[in-house]
Amino acid sequence: MSTADIKLNPVEVEKLKAACAELNNEPGELINALHKAQSLFGYLPAEVQEIIAEEMNVPVAKVYGVVTFYSFFTMTPKGKHPISICTGTACYVRGADKVVEEFKKKLNLEVGETSEDGKFSLSCLRCVGACGLAPVVMVGEKVYGRVSPDGVAEILEEYAD
Amino acid sequence: MEFVNLIIDKKPVKVKKGTTVLHAAKEAGIDIPTLCYMKLDDVGIENKPGGCRICVVECKGRKNLAPSCATEATEGMEITTNSMRVLNARRTVMELILSDHPSDCLVCAKSGNCELQDMAHKLGVRDIPFKGEQSTYKEDFSPSIIRDMDKCIMCRRCEMMCNKVQTVGALWAINRGFESVVSPAFEMDLEKSTCTYCGQCVAVCPTAALTEVDHTKNIIRALADPNKTVVVQAAPAVRAALGEEFGMEPGTLVTGKMAAALRALGFNSVFDTDFSADLTIMEEGTELLGRLQKHLDGDKTVKLPMLTSCCPGWVNFFEKQFPDMLDIPSTARSPQQMFGSIAKTYYADKIGVKREDMVVVSVMPCLAKKYECQRDEFKVDGNPDVDYSISTRELADLIKGANIDFNKLPDEDFDDPLGESTGAGVIFGATGGVIEAACRTAYEVFTKKKLEKVDFEQLRGMEGIRSATIDFDGLPIKIGIAHGLGNARKLLEDIRAGKSEYHAIEIMACPGGCIGGGGQPLHHGDSSILKARTAAIYREDANKPIRKSHENPSIVKLYKEFLGEPCGEKSHKLLHTHYFDQNKK
Numbered sequence: 001m002s003t004a005d006i007k008l009n010p011v012e013v014e015k016l017k018a019a020c021a022e023l024n025n026e027p028g029e030l031i032n033a034l035h036k037a038q039s040l041f042g043y044l045p046a047e048v049q050e051i052i053a054e055e056m057n058v059p060v061a062k063v064y065g066v067v068t069f070y071s072f073f074t075m076t077p078k079g080k081h082p083i084s085i086c087t088g089t090a091c092y093v094r095g096a097d098k099v100v101e102e103f104k105k106k107l108n109l110e111v112g113e114t115s116e117d118g119k120f121s122l123s124c125l126r127c128v129g130a131c132g133l134a135p136v137v138m139v140g141e142k143v144y145g146r147v148s149p150d151g152v153a154e155i156l157e158e159y160a161d
Numbered sequence: 162m163e164f165v166n167l168i169i170d171k172k173p174v175k176v177k178k179g180t181t182v183l184h185a186a187k188e189a190g191i192d193i194p195t196l197c198y199m200k201l202d203d204v205g206i207e208n209k210p211g212g213c214r215i216c217v218v219e220c221k222g223r224k225n226l227a228p229s230c231a232t233e234a235t236e237g238m239e240i241t242t243n244s245m246r247v248l249n250a251r252r253t254v255m256e257l258i259l260s261d262h263p264s265d266c267l268v269c270a271k272s273g274n275c276e277l278q279d280m281a282h283k284l285g286v287r288d289i290p291f292k293g294e295q296s297t298y299k300e301d302f303s304p305s306i307i308r309d310m311d312k313c314i315m316c317r318r319c320e321m322m323c324n325k326v327q328t329v330g331a332l333w334a335i336n337r338g339f340e341s342v343v344s345p346a347f348e349m350d351l352e353k354s355t356c357t358y359c360g361q362c363v364a365v366c367p368t369a370a371l372t373e374v375d376h377t378k379n380i381i382r383a384l385a386d387p388n389k390t391v392v393v394q395a396a397p398a399v400r401a402a403l404g405e406e407f408g409m410e411p412g413t414l415v416t417g418k419m420a421a422a423l424r425a426l427g428f429n430s431v432f433d434t435d436f437s438a439d440l441t442i443m444e445e446g447t448e449l450l451g452r453l454q455k456h457l458d459g460d461k462t463v464k465l466p467m468l469t470s471c472c473p474g475w476v477n478f479f480e481k482q483f484p485d486m487l488d489i490p491s492t493a494r495s496p497q498q499m500f501g502s503i504a505k506t507y508y509a510d511k512i513g514v515k516r517e518d519m520v521v522v523s524v525m526p527c528l529a530k531k532y533e534c535q536r537d538e539f540k541v542d543g544n545p546d547v548d549y550s551i552s553t554r555e556l557a558d559l560i561k562g563a564n565i566d567f568n569k570l571p572d573e574d575f576d577d578p579l580g581e582s583t584g585a586g587v588i589f590g591a592t593g594g595v596i597e598a599a600c601r602t603a604y605e606v607f608t609k610k611k612l613e614k615v616d617f618e619q620l621r622g623m624e625g626i627r628s629a630t631i632d633f634d635g636l637p638i639k640i641g642i643a644h645g646l647g648n649a650r651k652l653l654e655d656i657r658a659g660k661s662e663y664h665a666i667e668i669m670a671c672p673g674g675c676i677g678g679g680g681q682p683l684h685h686g687d688s689s690i691l692k693a694r695t696a697a698i699y700r701e702d703a704n705k706p707i708r709k710s711h712e713n714p715s716i717v718k719l720y721k722e723f724l725g726e727p728c729g730e731k732s733h734k735l736l737h738t739h740y741f742d743q744n745k746k
Contacts (some may be wrong), residue, residue, distance in 0.1 A: 046346075046347050049346070049347075053346075058330075059324065059329075059330025059331070059333065059346075059355065060330070060346040060347075060355075061330055061331060061332060061333035061344070061345055061346040061354070061355075062324070062330065062333045063346070064333065064335060064344075064346040064347055065333035065334050065335045068335045068336045068337075069334075069335070069336065069337050
């Protein structure tokens with residue numbers, strides 16, 4: 001029945017199990033367990049969902065149902081440098097959509113995808129609370145303000161390594 | 162008891178507090194159409210996600226239309242179920258559902274027996290004005306069940322059966338909006354999921370999203386092959402339901418007509434699974450008494466309770482979900498498989514037919530039987546003991562296809578020797594029947610006294626979990642019964658926790674037992690049909706001249722001529738099996 005074919009870091013797995021125990025392995029806490037897992041692993045591969053199903057006493061079909069229902073949860077691993085473009089109202093009216101297009105073109109990726117070399121992933125988010133700097137882009141924890149399509153190449157340059 | 166008064170379609174109605182508008186209307190003789198809603202009263206099953214919106218009604222003072230299945234009747238409510246606004250909304254909802262449903266009714270497996278088709282007709286839909294994208298999914302073929310999710314309308318009845326009733330957890334709604342569909346985890350094939358093939362999802366699916374694997378063509382081919390001897394067995398529950406497919410009242414017994422129809426179809430021998438049910442009692446009953454005697458002698462290694470093993474959905478369930486408890490069920494094979502094994506050895510020898518030239522067909526109320534007969538343990542050099550298992554519905558299709566007027570058939574008997582059976586064999590079809598049959602034989606063998614009253618009324622009924630203590634001449638034998646896998650889970654968890662006090666437990670995967678099996682004529686949510694079938698089973702038993710398995714002359718002869726002793730060496734080879742942890746496959 002197991003679809004597991006990824007090796008998970010056993011230390012992280014133990015952390016996940018501990019987090020589930022902290023939620024009293026209560027089936028009603030499934031969403032909280034998924035949040036915990038996504039913060040530990042960055043995404044929710046099948047293997048992680050199977051562990052959660054086991055620990056939280058819910059069918060794995062239900063776990064998958066919840067993961068695929070909420071757009072916050074993702075089964076795609078984030079890149080080494082996750083790029084998030086704010087498309088909240090302020091950023092949007094100041095041209096975030098054009099910035100998104102430029103990133104898509106430069107990286108040859110759709111929103112929600114990760115590059116094959118695992119270096120970059122592209123996602124959109126709604127408001128990081130820095131509307132004064134709109135449009136805002138985040139790469140990892142670093143915030144870039146007043147980004148224009150022309151500035152995209154320069155940002156990517158920083159991560160050329 | 163608190164009551165509320167309301168008005169539905171200008172009629173004053175008084176109902177118990179807590180009643181839904183849908184049921185309040187029903188009490189007033191108003192039949193509000195429903196699609197996703199389904200209720201089986203006696204077995205406590207209800208599906209009311211309020212999702213399809215077909216059952217909407219107008220509620221005075223409320224802006225939006227209300228789904229009557231999920232709206233509680235309250236004091237002073239004024240409901241209109243048939244206003245212009247309601248009728249238009251209902252039809253629009255149906256048109257929208259149909260806009261994302263294939264229009265292949267002419268060649269669809271469920272055509273003529275499809276709740277969606279019926280409802281579209283009832284609502285007078287003559288056109289689908291909404292043209293848009295249609296959702297498509299990969300078809301999923303398992304040994305028993307086919308999933309064609311293009312035809313799923315998200316009523317979520319299957320999800321309810323799979324999780325709430327059966328606690329199998331194979332199916333769940335995934336994704337959202339237009340993309341949403343019911344699926345196993347990670348969209349894996351059913352075969353790889355926790356599915357037990359109990360078929361209860363198929364039994365409640367309103368469309369052809371979930372159907373059985375159809376073996377009727379293989380059978381027509383085998384019957385047409387002059388080099389094959391084709392032998393058929395029909396399960397106990399089939400005779401209590403087959404008539405429904407031909408317009409008869411639920412609960413009509415068609416044992417004789419069924420035998421006649423099978424003979425008319427061209428089967429060389431028409432036999433009865435009731436015969437091998439009697440054989441199962443000999444083996445399982447002997448095994449139980451053996452375990453019980455050792456237990457009474459103080460042997461602590463003996464596992465009790467012993468669980469029955471005739472239900473293949475149940476076997477899949479414990480193999481997948483309780484792999485630590487594989488030594489608790491009886492090792493006796495199911496009646497279907499005992500029949501196949503004896504047919505291809507004892508009977509084949511008797512009539513001088515080689516194993517490979519014999520085709521054994523079973524007619525079952527069950528879809529898990531299709532998987533069971535394909536299991537490697539039940540094959541000899543790759544040749545299965547039972548070649549094809551068809552459902553009650555498929556048999557009806559075969560009969561109709563062969564131009565046989567079922568209603569006009571005379572009553573005929575089964576053939577000898579594998580057609581002779583007792584009342585104990587026939588009650589296998591209802592929940593509690595297997596253990597009652599076992600008690601009839603075990604009592605006499607254990608106490609060496611004649612059982613005066615063969616009816617164990619205390620073992621019958623529709624309660625999900627039942628228990629009774631049977632007096633074995635001073636020794637109280639504690640019996641447990643569960644039907645529906647969710648109920649079975651509760652008993653299993655007690656055993657695992659060391660809290661179970663039973664000596665023997667009967668488990669059937671389907672609510673009601675085999676009479677409610679996944680391969681039976683569709684009940685469309687009417688639980689009175691299940692009750693009528695159960696009554697028919699016990700009627701057949703009461704009318705049998707012999708009602709105890711060990712008194713079946715053909716069974717006595719089989720042991721004398723061929724098998725030797727119950728649970729003897731030959732029996733072990735031919736009539737017993739072993740179980741696997743299916744997670745390790």
